Amino acid sequence: MTATAPTWISAFLDLAHPDYERGVVFWGLVTGYRVSSPRGEQQEFATLxxxxxxxxxxxxxxxxxxxxxxxxxxxxxxxxxxxxAQELGATVTTESEHGYVVLASPGGLVFCFVGHHGAVRPRPQSWRGGHRSLVDQVCLDIPRDIHDAETAFWQALLGWEPAASSVSADFSVLQRPEGQPFRFLLQRLGEGQGRVRAHLDLATDDRTAEVARHVALGARVRREHPRWTVLADATGSAYCITDRDPETGSLPVGPGH
Incomplete structure (x- = not known):
């Protein structure tokens, strides 16, 4: 294992000050997770x-x-x-006295190296009606002109095996090791320039029911695709609900798929 290979990955929803309260409530309800007591010098952090x-x-x-x-x-x-990571092209922006280091990828996506650990991937959540869902994927939205370099950076940083996507030539996947909470999807955007962004994806075994549940909680449908639906959360930020199996992360196979 390389020095940069993570034993666990967490995603932070960094919410603009006016969005914080409704964003926290929305994502707590969407996931079914309890929101912890706030912490930090300004009470700015919480955990789902x-x-x-x-x-x-x-x-x-x-x-x-x-x-x-x-x-x-x-x-x-x-x-x-x-x-x-600096040898791979990352830039260090902050070295905290608390032991973590803040960096930016070559394309400008913020990430941190931290020392605390997780080990057990949560199970999918079951909802009324019997369907299940789980936040299980980070999608990196990468402008076209820097796509190849940014993809190579994340592959080297994580040390995960790459794979082609069966959905689109503009997608590629970094295979999630057993036990890790997130898959990585790398998307080539149509725009040529700009900074790399990220959004979260959910896997579900009933996309119609899951989308309806999110809309009832305050989400708005932006676009429908054959395998996924793009929504805006209660703060207006994009995320997706996909047809992937919430246990395995893979698309279903067989008749009709």
């Missing part, structure tokens, strides 16, 4: 605590700027991992 397994979704109230996603990569030695 699953009913089983270890947490992997957290929220942060931003002092300024727009809502976004950033990633925490859990490693044994954050300082050593940051040094190795």
């Amino acid at each position: 605590v699953p009913r089983d397994g270890d947490d992997f979704l957290r929220v942060q109230r931003l002092g300024d700027g727009r809502s976004r996603i950033h990633l925490d990569l859990h490693v044994p030695d954050p300082a050593a991992a940051a040094a190795a």
Whole structure:
């Protein structure tokens, strides 16, 4: 295992100050997870605590700027991992006295190396009517001109095996090791320039029911695709609900698929 290979990954919903309260409530209801007590010097952090397994979704109230996603990569030695990541093209922006290191990928996506760990991936949540869902994928939205370099960076940083997508030539996948909470999907955008962004995806075994549940909680449908639906959450940020199996992360196979 390389210095940068994470033992666990958490995703942070970084919420703009005006979006924080409704964003936290929305994602707590969408996931079915309990929102922890706030922490931090400004009470700006909280965790979405699953009913089983270890947490992997957290929220942060931003002092300024727009809502976004950033990633925490859990490693044994954050300082050593940051040094190795710089060799791959990352930029260190903050070395905290609390032991974590904040970096940006070559395309500008914020991520951190942290020292605390998780080990047990939560099970999918079951909903009224019997269907299940789970937040299980981070999609990196990468402008066309930097797609290849950014994809190579994340493959080297994580040390995960790449795979082609069966859905689109503009998608590729980094295979999730057993026990990790997130898959990585890398999307080539039509725009040529810009910064890399990220959004979250859910897997479900009944997309129609899951979309209806989200809309009832305040989401808005933006676009329908054959395998996924793009929504805006209660703060206006995009995310997707997909047809992938919430246990395995794979698309179903067989008649009709």
